[in-house]
Amino acid sequence: MAYVAVTGGREAIEKASELNHYYRLKESEEGLELGSIRKQMRLLIDKVMGEAGLYAPEYAALALKQGEGDPAEAVFLLRAYRSTLARNHVSRVTDTSSMRIIRRISSSFRDLPGGQVLGPTYDYTHRLLNFNLRSEGAEDIRAFMDRFAPAEGGPKLTEEPAFRKVADLLRDQGLMPPMKATLDTEPFDVTRRKVILPASRSARLQMLARGETGTMTALAYSSMRGYGSVHPTIGELRVGYAEVSIADPYGAGDPDDSLYLGEMLVTEVETINSFKQNEATGEVHFVMGYGLVTGQNELKAIAMAILERSLDTEGTAPAQDEEFVLTHIDGLESTGFVSHLKLPHYITFQSSLDRIRKAKGERERRQADTEEEKEDDEQQHEPAVGAAPGVS
Amino acid sequence: MTSSSMNRPSEQHPAFPKSAYNFAFLDEGSKREIRRKTLKAVAIPGYQVPFASRELPIGRGWGTGGLQLTLSLIGRADSVKVIDQGNDDSVNAVSIRKLIEETSGIATTEDAAEATVIQSRHRVPEEKLNGGQILVLQVPQPEPLRHVERKEQITRRLHAEMDYSAIWLTLYESVVKWGSITVGADYPVLVHDRYIMAPSPIPRWDNPKLHQAEHLTLLGAGREKKIYAVPPYTNVVPLQFEDYPFEIEHFVGKSCRRCGSAHTFLDEVTDGETGEILHQCSDTAFCAKTIERRESHVASIQA
Amino acid sequence: MSLPSRLDSQQRQGAAQDAAPDERPILQVRNLNKRFGDGCAHCLPAHVEHPGNRCPRCGSVQACIDLNFDLYPGEILGVVGESGSGKSTMVRSLYFDEDATSGEMFISSCKNGESNLLAESAQQKRYIRNHVMGMVYQNPYLGLRMSYSSSGNIAEKLFAADHFHVGRIRERAAELLGRVEIPLGRMDEPPKRFSGGMQQRVQISKALANNPPLLLLDEVTTGLDLSVQARVLDLIRSLRRELKVAMVVVSHDLGVIRMLADRTMVLRQGRIIEMGLTDQILEDPQHAYTQLLVHSLL
Numbered sequence: 001m002a003y004v005a006v007t008g009g010r011e012a013i014e015k016a017s018e019l020n021h022y023y024r025l026k027e028s029e030e031g032l033e034l035g036s037i038r039k040q041m042r043l044l045i046d047k048v049m050g051e052a053g054l055y056a057p058e059y060a061a062l063a064l065k066q067g068e069g070d071p072a073e074a075v076f077l078l079r080a081y082r083s084t085l086a087r088n089h090v091s092r093v094t095d096t097s098s099m100r101i102i103r104r105i106s107s108s109f110r111d112l113p114g115g116q117v118l119g120p121t122y123d124y125t126h127r128l129l130n131f132n133l134r135s136e137g138a139e140d141i142r143a144f145m146d147r148f149a150p151a152e153g154g155p156k157l158t159e160e161p162a163f164r165k166v167a168d169l170l171r172d173q174g175l176m177p178p179m180k181a182t183l184d185t186e187p188f189d190v191t192r193r194k195v196i197l198p199a200s201r202s203a204r205l206q207m208l209a210r211g212e213t214g215t216m217t218a219l220a221y222s223s224m225r226g227y228g229s230v231h232p233t234i235g236e237l238r239v240g241y242a243e244v245s246i247a248d249p250y251g252a253g254d255p256d257d258s259l260y261l262g263e264m265l266v267t268e269v270e271t272i273n274s275f276k277q278n279e280a281t282g283e284v285h286f287v288m289g290y291g292l293v294t295g296q297n298e299l300k301a302i303a304m305a306i307l308e309r310s311l312d313t314e315g316t317a318p319a320q321d322e323e324f325v326l327t328h329i330d331g332l333e334s335t336g337f338v339s340h341l342k343l344p345h346y347i348t349f350q351s352s353l354d355r356i357r358k359a360k361g362e363r364e365r366r367q368a369d370t371e372e373e374k375e376d377d378e379q380q381h382e383p384a385v386g387a388a389p390g391v392s
Numbered sequence: 393m394t395s396s397s398m399n400r401p402s403e404q405h406p407a408f409p410k411s412a413y414n415f416a417f418l419d420e421g422s423k424r425e426i427r428r429k430t431l432k433a434v435a436i437p438g439y440q441v442p443f444a445s446r447e448l449p450i451g452r453g454w455g456t457g458g459l460q461l462t463l464s465l466i467g468r469a470d471s472v473k474v475i476d477q478g479n480d481d482s483v484n485a486v487s488i489r490k491l492i493e494e495t496s497g498i499a500t501t502e503d504a505a506e507a508t509v510i511q512s513r514h515r516v517p518e519e520k521l522n523g524g525q526i527l528v529l530q531v532p533q534p535e536p537l538r539h540v541e542r543k544e545q546i547t548r549r550l551h552a553e554m555d556y557s558a559i560w561l562t563l564y565e566s567v568v569k570w571g572s573i574t575v576g577a578d579y580p581v582l583v584h585d586r587y588i589m590a591p592s593p594i595p596r597w598d599n600p601k602l603h604q605a606e607h608l609t610l611l612g613a614g615r616e617k618k619i620y621a622v623p624p625y626t627n628v629v630p631l632q633f634e635d636y637p638f639e640i641e642h643f644v645g646k647s648c649r650r651c652g653s654a655h656t657f658l659d660e661v662t663d664g665e666t667g668e669i670l671h672q673c674s675d676t677a678f679c680a681k682t683i684e685r686r687e688s689h690v691a692s693i694q695a
Numbered sequence: 696m697s698l699p700s701r702l703d704s705q706q707r708q709g710a711a712q713d714a715a716p717d718e719r720p721i722l723q724v725r726n727l728n729k730r731f732g733d734g735c736a737h738c739l740p741a742h743v744e745h746p747g748n749r750c751p752r753c754g755s756v757q758a759c760i761d762l763n764f765d766l767y768p769g770e771i772l773g774v775v776g777e778s779g780s781g782k783s784t785m786v787r788s789l790y791f792d793e794d795a796t797s798g799e800m801f802i803s804s805c806k807n808g809e810s811n812l813l814a815e816s817a818q819q820k821r822y823i824r825n826h827v828m829g830m831v832y833q834n835p836y837l838g839l840r841m842s843y844s845s846s847g848n849i850a851e852k853l854f855a856a857d858h859f860h861v862g863r864i865r866e867r868a869a870e871l872l873g874r875v876e877i878p879l880g881r882m883d884e885p886p887k888r889f890s891g892g893m894q895q896r897v898q899i900s901k902a903l904a905n906n907p908p909l910l911l912l913d914e915v916t917t918g919l920d921l922s923v924q925a926r927v928l929d930l931i932r933s934l935r936r937e938l939k940v941a942m943v944v945v946s947h948d949l950g951v952i953r954m955l956a957d958r959t960m961v962l963r964q965g966r967i968i969e970m971g972l973t974d975q976i977l978e979d980p981q982h983a984y985t986q987l988l989v990h991s992l993l
Contacts, residue, residue: 009481009482009485009486013483083446191447193444323543327544333453333615336454336456339451347477347577347594348576348577348578350657352576362570362572556854557855560850561851564861568846568847633861634860
């Protein structure tokens with residue numbers, strides 16, 4: 001199959017698309033159930049939804065099926081779909097302190113009101129391949145469920161009263177600055193407006209929340225390791241269901257007139273960083289780092305809290321540079337640009353062929369001149385300014 | 393429906409239900425915003441106007457900027473030509489054209505003279521465009537100063553103050569080291585005596601086609617979220633020294649192996665069997681037109 | 696297009712020599728203030744001295760307070776003071792590297808000396824930086840592009856003055872680099888391959904590229920070996936002698952000031968506490984602080 005065709009591009013693309021189908025389905029007898037992907041690939045679904053900026057588990061499962069399990073491909077599909085959707089409402093500020101918690105830990109306090117709730121986590125699971133899963137069947141699932149959660153509904157983990165936030169405990173003691181009043185103002189929407197740096201806080205948080213998990217982890221890691229100065233304590237990490245509501249569209253404008261839409265699973269991280277003195281008031285406070293992502297994606301939520309804090313510190317490390325961080329964490333942009341190198345670049349290459357021939361000719365002419373002058377003073381030419389063959 | 397027909401777009405079975413999407417994919421609000429930014433770009437030739445780039449079903453870096461311009465401009469009466477590397481049948485051109493067709497249903501053409509909107513990557517058609525036509529160029533890196541200053545916040549200031557010494561310096565260094573300016577494609581130009589602009593990675597051969605052109609050129613960078621423009625009859629002057637002038641690519645003594653043209657931008661191809669280096673027009677539609685015209689001319693003589 | 700040639704500079708020298716000694720100053724600075732930080736209602740008024748000039752409420756620092764002085768064509772004004780006295784901030788403000796908080800600055804060859812240049816637009820300031828003033832920093836990394844050729848560093852300044860002829864640019868670069876004794880064969884080497892003293896000399900030649908009538912030098916010999924220092928100081932003296940360029944020379948080294956400056960200004964905590972002929976300041980200081988400075992450092 002010709003890669004760029006003298007003719008036949010359309011046929012080539014259609015054949016490639018059929019080959020995708022073939023490779024996706026060969027050796028299969030039945031299609032992958034979307035329900036199974038959604039339920040049993042829970043963490044992958046959460047990661048994809050978060051990076052896509054679209055809370056839609058069903059569609060995330062579909063995207064993963066269509067993209068053969070590649071998270072980048074699935075995020076791409078969801079983003080392109082999301083971009084066609086109307087944005088009808090902006091939600092009210094969600095109070096995460098009252099969320100329905102399935103997991104909540106603090107690395108700062110051994111004992112804290114409400115206690116540590118380990119919840120679902122692989123943190124203390126030995127990473128040994130569980131060969132029993134090879135033959136896991138309906139029987140096994142039923143047997144486990146009957147034993148673990150016999151009653152209607154899941155395990156009895158979720159119906160705890162709302163936990164007080166660790167940050168609030170510190171606020172009570174005057175160790176953290178009081179919260180500013182939360183306003184129901186419409187945030188900057190990074191999908192509808194171009195962000196001009198320096199970004200507003202809402203724009204910055206959105207971009208971080210949509211960032212690619214691996215990239216964010218790498219940047220946060222660099223900051224902790226020494227390229228930067230953020231190495232926080234996790235004040236609190238909580239995973240749970242937070243309520244989402246909007247102003248009642250038929251209400252009389254009363255701020256309490258809310259319409260409850262549902263709840264969404266989120267991971268929230270509040271980190272405690274080294275303290276500093278407020279120059280205006282002279283008070284000494286810990287500084288918080290904040291991360292919030294959809295679904296259960298603890299790694300990204302922690303990375304976000306580190307980067308959020310790091311961007312407010314001064315220094316020359318990459319993770320302290322707003323432009324560097326915000327313009328490189330978006331998975332769609334980075335994967336798109338890196339993979340665009342697969343497109344033909346004949347023209348730019350032809351153009352640089354012309355230049356290298358010219359430079360070679362010039363060099364040979366110069367060498368001839370030099371030999372004529374019988375000078376043996378050798379000049380080193382660095383290829384620094386040569387025409388790069390890869391001008392996009 | 394078999395699995396293969398499910399994925400094979402055709403008249404009967406498009407890849408997705410057309411009714412699920414607006415005419416030309418983007419919602420009208422997005423189109424309006426893009427058109428407003430386009431108008432601003434036309435009003436300030438060569439200035440990069442930031443816009444809220446939408447995410448599309450094709451990859452960032454694969455022509456989303458150009459595509460958004462095209463989608464926001466077309467109406468049902470338009471006829472669109474899409475080329476990549478001068479070729480209508482290049483896979484990416486086909487892919488973009490297919491998306492435009494499927495979401496808008498409008499006519500497409502390979503004839504540069506017939507098209508009202510021409511979306512292109514890396515080339516300006518050889519055929520002279522006229523005042524009724526719009527050329528849309530896809531742009532990977534809209535900032536001509538990016539390789540001398542990596543920070544957007546600073547390049548914005550450099551443009552505002554017309555502080556262009558740094559880019560001149562790179563050209564000077566190349567003359568000192570190599571005896572000539574070694575920039576290949578995407579050769580920086582000064583537009584309307586004000587802004588230095590990246591013309592997108594078109595070959596230097598195509599730069600003169602933007603100068604005092606009859607047509608409007610729009611440039612879109614989707615990933616970098618910028619739109620800029622060269623209005624008709626605008627000065628577009630390549631950066632050059634008085635004693636080291638701008639040069640287009642040389643094809644001295646070469647001609648197209650198909651149509652015989654010696655006045656077009658040529659691709660180099662290596663003959664797989666003989667290893668001989670051959671040349672052919674990069675603008676394939678123009679090449680075919682030349683051949684056709686000559687054949688009909690010959691036929692008319694013979695008749 | 697015409698490059699600033701040797702001829703131009705000679706004409707200007709002639710003009711300077713013919714001028715009466717009481718001609719108007721090339722540079723006038725009036726009530727220059729520079730504060731780091733936003734300031735607040737509790738910041739102490741300028742006439743009250745307090746440690747570090749730091750506001751205990753908002754943390755703002757007054758780095759320069761009501762500076763007033765004149766500089767005459769071809770004159771060298773020395774600026775001395777301890778570190779933190781505001782001398783670098785002063786020249787950086789004059790070169791627009793820092794935005795002065797308030798004050799006025801006039802240069803006689805610029806807008807007829809009638810426009811406050813501190814209030815000009817960013818474009819105008821850029822023009823002034825390239826045509827009317829030259830700056831030489833203590834750290835050559837601030838004034839040079841270390842990875843580009845030395846001739847290119849000079850070319851960069853000439854581009855800003857709309858010179859786009861490589862041949863003539865190279866002639867001018869060779870002339871300037873020769874003037875600061877960089878061997879012609881090394882004009883296309885990047886400054887990063889040069890020694891510290893050579894880098895300072897390249898920086899000086901770059902600052903002179905467009906024949907500015909005014910040069911600002913900030914601790915240019917600090918950190919150099921003594922013999923290297925002497926060579927740079929000799930160069931500065933000969934430039935003044937031959938080009939009649941006026942200079943503001945900032946240094947904490949009184950030896951440098953003694954060697955170069957006609958007049959000297961003593962700065963302490965952002966204020967001018969004494970100004971006069973250099974000999975007079977160094978031999979017969981009036982202010983107690985200056986006496987301390989002179990005796991402890993000489």
